Amino acid sequence: MAWRIVIAGGGFGGFYAARALERLLKANSAEVTLVNEANFMLYTPLLPGAAGATLDPRHVVVPLRSQLQHTDLVIGEVTGGDPAHCTLGVKRIDGEQIELVYDQLVVALGSVSRTLPIPGLAEHATGLKSLSDATALRNRVLTCMDIAESLKDPAKRAEYLGFVFVGAGYAGVEGLAELQDFAAQAIELYPRCRAEGMRWALVEAKDRIMQEVPKGLSEFAARELRTRGISVRTETTVKEITERDATLSDGERIPARTVVWTAGVKPSPAVGKLGLLLDRSGRVMVDRTMRVEGFQHVWAIGDCAAVPDPARQGQACPPTAQHAIRQGRLVARNVAAALGNGRMRRFRYRTKGVVAELGHNKAVALTLGVRWRGLPAWFIARTYHLLLMPGMGRKLRLLVDWNVALLFGRDTSAPGRLGSPTPLQEGDDLDG
Template sequence: MTEPHILILGAGFAGFTLARDLRRDAAAHRLRMTVVEPEPYLTYKPLLPEVAGGETQARDSVVPLRRPLKNADIVAGALQSVDTGARVAVVRTLDGTERAIAYDHVVFALGAVTKTLPIPGLAETAIGFSSVEEAAYLRDHVLERIRFAAATGDAAERKRALTFVFVGGGYTGVEAIAELQRVAAAELDRYRELDGERMSWLLIEVAGRIAAELPEQLSAWTLRLLRKRGIHVLLHTEVKSCEHGDVVLSNGQTHPTDTLVWVAGVTPNPVLDRADVPRGPKGHVQCNASLQAVRDDGTPLDGVWALGDDAQVPDLLAEKQPAYYPPNAQNAIRQARVLAGNLRRSIAGERLTEYRHRALGTLASYSGMRGAAVVRGIPLRGVAAWAVDKVYHAIALPSLSRRFRLVLGWVGNGLTPRDAAPVGTVQEPRERFREAATAQEKN
């Protein structure tokens, strides 16, 4: 009997967890598994703010795929199309060639991308905060802007260099600005040339409160904490334009800056447009509670599944209907475990189970041994919330070696000053070689 072939598109939290849960089935030849992912690693995104702040090394926030998924065929490439009728996906591999992959079951786990708006100058000026590369770059960039401010004699350029604007007051935006502001403030104190100079940190949020995922009292506490640290939080405010780095706000203010970080939400991966799957109003794959893709009339597409940020999964436990699970890591991981069981049941011809999950809580870390959390309905803030956050991620990071290095790094940070040395050449590693070669050619 031919082993059923499961094609998993994406290796974020959802795809990685699913593939890892199915690895024993693949090893026992009960199924064959292929994972398509352009990156060679899983990014553990909750650690990105710490990467930006220098509290965690970039490599400790990623988990290489091939060792934990050794029983899967991993295709390094980008999805080009999926024909669910023919059960064939086309992938463009790293060498530029296109490869057709036939499957029995396909799982959409492509993840989300940064949600942008048609704001003049946004694409040319801003940077996102969804990858380890962006987090590491931002850390170096902020430190380099401080170095530049110390070197320039132009007061306007100095002010621009020391102005940092973040747009989006959700978890990601709040954690990122909290981490970066603290490391930058410590670095600024080391520059005698900048005595008396002040940085300007702005967090722009269109809604009436930040960290809206938390209960209102914890959200208000978070707002007070940021403002106490000197971060200007502007609520009910939008960005109207940001051409040439001049951020124009709906309140009439203009803030010239070299640093504009866009963390105003996510949207389903646009690669889904290349697949003939039913979509919900926000672009997610329309699913039933068993994580099958379904048509508008509710009938499932045979062999088509979705989960995580790509999926619109009904929340059957919600009091108010219709309701859908939010796209977060907690749901992605738990949906993956349910889907692993449902794939086994589908192959065996058994009845599928439904995904039903009540949120265990929410966690946010704001650096400086401060955080906010809700754990099984109990609100926490300050050191207690920060400690719970640390313990959770030390356990949840899906790599024993990474966990070990992560905890060692935290201990080291507690015993020594945080490293604030920018490594600018990482962004352009051949720049110095080119300069040397050019100079020698002239001679």
């Protein structure tokens, strides 16, 4: 009988694990099943590009079926599990609750935005974690300008032209930079808004933005944002958010109807329902082979797992795509080894570089210890994503989108209801 391997989550970790398993195990020796909420893998580092309209939202995802030839895909939500009996509960897309039985399980459920008990946060702020977040943000910028353009009261107009990002990691800095770049182009089409001007602020609790890059590059990124008129507020937090403004810890009140929360992540809620041992931050406890403590046949990787970081004694790996990809590939080898193919290895990867786009054809990058900034870093960032994006068709889509945006500017249409059909009217009376 073929071994049954189930992968829960089809993001960076799960997708690369499935791809590697397809290569490592003969199709008739193992049945690999991948459970994911959607039929695509979201390429999150390009999400700011979708929000900032340099990329079509559909081009920042990888359709799982077209990339995985021998993996059985179950679209649905992981609802719980019993590792002692080797079962995983899944609510399939059609609503049916099923139970998958496995010999080996890989948990790769990723993370969700980590929120804090700040008044008004849940009601008035939005995240930048999903494709719908990115599309909604882009549409929101345009809707705010459309409303502001029709208002006579400058104070009210300022609310619609105020944008605050809270949290200055990858998602916050890249998201704000791309969206501001997009808005700066779009505002040329709104004379009244142009006269008023926009206000953009980036709020960060720590003493510098982008803790992921060395201090020099982080300072370059902050300077770059400031020269565009963006207010970068370090060692500052948000105290309260209302429909119309955000109040900072230093007492300043910024009129803004758009507040984007990008201040950290926590494991997906389903991780807590799998009966596995979790650390204080809710991540699954694993050893250096990524095997879950207490269970020989369960593994965990990516943002939802506390994989010991080879680069920092006593700490877990940071929640990045580059770690999740390497963990996905390695866990596949270790699962194969547990089934008698090859030998078990420890996770040894140390960050080799980082790239972060800043809009305006600028970026910061660190590659094998060499620091890059400005246009060369931007070129490296785009080349890196182009190489990493799976599939020739997907790579070409990126290239075309980027070049069209370079030549003709970003697309400023706001197809807000894309994907929601227009309801049909009541039937007309045929006699009438």
